[in-house]
Amino acid sequence: MKEKIIEKILMLLAFSAIGALLLMAIFIFKEGMPIIFKVGLKNFLFSAHWAPTKGYFGIFSMIVSSLFVTIGALIIGVPLSLACAITLTEFVHRRLMRILKPTIELLAGIPSVVYGFLGVVLLVPLIRDYLGGPGLSLLASSIILAIMVLPTITSISIDAILAVPYTYKEGSLALGATHWQTIHMVILKAARSGIITAIILGMGRAIGETMAVIMVAGNALKIPTSPLDPVRPLTSNIALEMGYAAGDHRAALFATGIVLFVFIMIFNVSANIITKRWQRE
Amino acid sequence: MIWFFRSFLIVLSLIVLFGCRPSGKEGVVITVAGSTSVQPFAEKLAEIYMEHHRSLIINVQGGGSTAGIRSVRGDAADIGSSSRDLREDEKDLRETVIAWDGIAIIVHPKNNIHNLNLTQLRDIFAGKIKYWSELGWVHKSIHFVTREEGSGTRCAFEEMVMHDVPISDEALVQDSSGSVREIVAHDPHAIGYISYGIVDKRVNALSIDGVELNLRTIKEKKYEITRPFLFVTKEEPHGLVRDFIDFLLSSEGQRILEMEGLVGVR
Secondary structure, eight states: OHHHHHHHHHHHHHHHHHHHHHHHHHHHHHHHHHHHHHHOHHHHHHOOOEEGGGTEEOOHHHHHHHHHHHHHHHHHHHHHHHHHHHIIIIISOHHHHHHHHHHHHHGGGSOHHHHHHHIIIIIHHHHHHHTOSOSOSHHHHHHHHHHHHHHHHHHHHHHHHHTSOHHHHHHHHHTTOOHHHHIIIIIHHHTHHHHHHHHHHHHHHHHHOOHHHHHHSBOOOSOOSSTTSOBOOHHHHHHHHTTTOOTHHHHHHHHHHHHHHHHHHHHHHHHHHHHHHHHHO | OHHHHHHHHHHHHHHHHHHTOOOSOOOEEEEEEEOTTTHHHHHHHHHHHHHHOTTEEEEEEEEOHHHHHHHHHTTSOSEEEESSOOOGGGTTSEEEEEEEEEEEEEEOTTOOOOEEOHHHHHHHHHTSOOBGGGGTSOSOBOEEEEEOTTOHHHHHHIIIIITTOOOOTTSEEESSHHHHHHHHHHOTTEEEEEEGGGOOTTSEEOEETTBOOSHHHHHTTOSSSEEEEEEEESSSOOHHHHHHHHHHHSHHHHHHHHHTTOBOOO
């Protein structure tokens, strides 16, 4: 009897988490969908004219900005993270790795506003003085995000590499392959599903990050033509304008949230599919 | 499953019941609604006023000048706050100027330019003047910083400087006057606009059409980008509303407003 009650309580708690997610999704869609229908899906997604107080709701430039910033973060962040993961698993002593891995994971615990502040104080002036432009830019956001996704990608990649059976490595070395050949032809290949999952989860984090980005991105509405141009990703748009938004403007910000929601859903689902498919192979 | 939803509903209704209960303080309520630029000042004053008048509750809301004026007409609010002059069709309402605010055009202290006219300013923010050299300084692109859509300061700037010309897409956008000032204080080639009250030594405020920005030029309305902060009532204010407005206009109320960075009316 007692066990039954505890079982029910645990189930209630588990459902409440799903319930919260469901309520949130319903609320966002309920608030945002009417404005999408009002201006038309095509106009909303593919027009770059955003002047919500004057009746223009096009978020194309923000979608482009979000994608550029995320891709930029991956271009900078993935090689760094992979190098980190390979070094820690293959080239340093296990005991040292056990110290270094938690240290890198600690990076994930730093509040994003701190990253943003460091970006504004250190990175932005460097870019402005040495590369030109206003400093607040696509490049600055990408670099900050690259550092922020580093712990996610590194840590999951390490786990994936460690999961590769030791016999693979022994076999490869026994066949006469060098250490480096073994790493990139055997170990990375065997761990690729885990690594791809790590990258996709990192992407999700990059596209959803708000505070750090709003501080260094410059938030201009123009579609960027160079890495030194300021950008306004989807998340920044919501956080930037929610303070005074009312009526259709507020609804349009919720609609921006829907687009973001869909993006992150796509990322997570594809991460799941890729993991499953390669596990089967 | 039904069991689960039932307990969920009970919990939810309990939260709603207890979460939304008024705090039990009984009293008369005055509602002030309108401009988001006036809101922080009105909140501050209401807070101080309520300390002296325990039985009174002053409820300050945003929504924008136009919405505030409309809600006074519809009796949804006792006082409407506005950060722009009343339009022709709003003139039947009673207005009281509680303070003045000048919008400062700020640049980096290293900037050689000390004066602009309104047309030049409009062209900068419209993206027509792209380089400082066009204004007689170095050949560097102008980084112009604006506020986010919906901000009261932006609205006033659009009305008084831009007229019907839209602000260019290339503008950097920041969501507070503080961060606009921060950018301009660090970037030698930036220009931005903020309320007079928060200009400090790290930035230079430009003269407009040769008129320097200071307390006197704002008070005399010589400085062109000056806006009034109005309290609007449906009829001549009386009773508690009258008392509150009198408090704003008293030397104590005005002193508080000036301390917060506005220019008093006395």
